[in-house]
Amino acid sequence: xxxxxxxxxxxxxxxxxxxxxxxxxxxxxxxxxxxxxxxxxxxxxxxxxxxxxxxxxxxxxxxxxxxxxxxxxxxxxxxxxxxxxxxxxxxxxxxxxxxxxxxxxxxxxxxxxxxxx
Amino acid sequence: xxxxxxxxxxxxxxxxxxxxxxxxxxxxxxxxxxxxxxxxxxxxxxxxxxxxxxxxxxxxxxxxxxxxxxxxxxxxxxxxxxxxxxxxxxxxxxxxxxxxxxxxxxxxxxxxxx
Numbered sequence: 001x002x003x004x005x006x007x008x009x010x011x012x013x014x015x016x017x018x019x020x021x022x023x024x025x026x027x028x029x030x031x032x033x034x035x036x037x038x039x040x041x042x043x044x045x046x047x048x049x050x051x052x053x054x055x056x057x058x059x060x061x062x063x064x065x066x067x068x069x070x071x072x073x074x075x076x077x078x079x080x081x082x083x084x085x086x087x088x089x090x091x092x093x094x095x096x097x098x099x100x101x102x103x104x105x106x107x108x109x110x111x112x113x114x115x116x117x
Numbered sequence: 118x119x120x121x122x123x124x125x126x127x128x129x130x131x132x133x134x135x136x137x138x139x140x141x142x143x144x145x146x147x148x149x150x151x152x153x154x155x156x157x158x159x160x161x162x163x164x165x166x167x168x169x170x171x172x173x174x175x176x177x178x179x180x181x182x183x184x185x186x187x188x189x190x191x192x193x194x195x196x197x198x199x200x201x202x203x204x205x206x207x208x209x210x211x212x213x214x215x216x217x218x219x220x221x222x223x224x225x226x227x228x229x230x231x
Contacts, residue, residue: 004159037222042224043205043207043224043225043227044222044223044224044225045160045207045209045222046222047219047220047221047222050219091159091160093159104150104162104165104173104175105150105152105160105162105209105220106162107159107160107161108159109157109158109159110158110159
């Protein structure tokens with residue numbers, strides 16, 4: 001079974017500053033994928049970034065980067081230069097990968113990020 | 118191109134009733150998954166369908182069922198509604214069932230059971 005833990009129920013950051021959202025995971029799978037999603041108050045889940053367990057380099061997508069530490073089983077999201085529009089719930093998720101088994105995302109409980117002007 | 122669409126947007130039902138939620142995937146996507154998101158929690162996996170076959174099922178009672186049609190759209194059915202079924206129901210589509218490929222979510226259907 002896979003498990004995601006997000007220990008920060010809420011985070012505050014000043015506009016234009018960087019913020020790190022924590023995520024730790026537990027799995028017995030050798031191959032897996034890690035994801036971050038953003039959920040605004042409208043409810044839609046917006047994909048931000050993906051990291052494969054065998055990827056040697058940390059994933060980056062614009063202002064988002066994933067700090068992947070495999071030995072520590074952590075996959076923290078770093079948002080650089082925060083914007084007011086970044087205020088939302090952020091979910092860390094994982095899935096098994098490979099073959100036909102990559103059908104299910106397991107999500108954490110989320111972190112509510114508030115960006116202050 | 119249109120994203121994942123879901124209908125209805127909001128729905129209010131009473132205990133014991135039945136509900137059908139609908140999802141249309143992104144054009145060309147053959148895999149559809151359903152998730153339930155209770156207030157204050159992350160989404161929980163309910164079903165995945167690929168090429169009209171069930172490929173996975175989460176830990177939900179038999180009151181929950183789903184199907185996928187030849188055009189790859191999908192329905193989620195919930196019978197004998199309970200108060201605890203009140204949630205945001207999210208549909209997600211992806212191009213293939215396996216391997217890494219991005220999963221796109223729809224806006225969700227917010228179900229309230231009174």
